[in-house]
């Protein structure tokens with residue numbers, strides 16, 4: 261197990277509780293149009309509790325749009341989102357943490373003027389009644405809350421093997437380390453659902469393997485929706501995969517089912533597809549789809 265995939269600390273200082281995931285995300289009949297462009301047409305997926313659900317497809321397939329609908333950044337033109345059995349009618353990004361949902365986006369998105377530790381503390385505000393956030397908003401603070409928040413942030417950084425960077429500023433750190441900090445910031449809120457948009461971009465093979473271990477480990481306590489171009493990672497960590505092409509769902513199932521689906525191979529390879537080629541041959545590559 262690599263440094264990104266440390267087992268939970270039995271000292272009780274970990275940022276998470278021991279619990280089995282129970283929450284389900286259902287996205288049904290999602291359509292999105294940007295002006296005249298139909299980015300998504302009637303796409304449905306369900307992230308089952310404790311499941312790692314992959315969302316894949318060639319460039320422009322609609323993955324990021326679907327992801328953005330799940331985190332409230334894009335409003336669906338049609339469709340329903342049901343989370344923990346309740347319909348989310350007007351989901352806004354600011355509500356996510358309170359709903360038990362955390363996300364990392366394609367860009368790292370850390371605050372350059374805050375230290376690594378402070379950046380991670382920002383992610384813990386779901387649990388903070390006072391302290392750091394109160395300080396930001398100039399309301400009375402509680403030293404005890406601030407201390408708890410700090411402890412949780414340090415533990416989250418520890419889980420990502422990044423506690424040694426706590427006092428540094430993000431801009432001074434290599435990109436893969438910044439990505440780990442961004443992930444720690446998402447985890448510190450103890451989400452029940454983690455939304456990951458291309459977490460492996462910019463990582464080395466070893467770092468990607470460690471990320472896969474970590475995602476597998478995390479699924480013991482949360483559900484994960486993973487948008488990712490790296491097929492080897494997707495096929496290794498996902499329990500279920502939804503495949504989009506041109507805004508439509510073209511396949512769904514286990515990694516094996518999806519790999520064996522000719523529609524998926526055709527979507528990735530287009531007209532150049534040869535009858536003997538299948539998506540399993542794309543594993544170990546980035547599928548040739550990544551724009552970088």
Ligand SMILES: Nc1ncnc2c1ncn2[C@@H]1O[C@H](COP(=O)(O)OP(=O)(O)OP(=O)(O)O)[C@@H](O)[C@H]1O
Nearest residue numbers: 294297299317318319320321322323324325326551
């Ligand atoms: N804000 C926007 N305004 C207009 N069109 C958009 C917008 N966002 C996405 N689109 C279009 O919607 C379609 C789906 O884009 P999306 O980024 O969701 O695909 P994707 O599968 O994430 O692609 P990639 O893998 O290249 O990131 C594309 O045709 C894209 O050009």
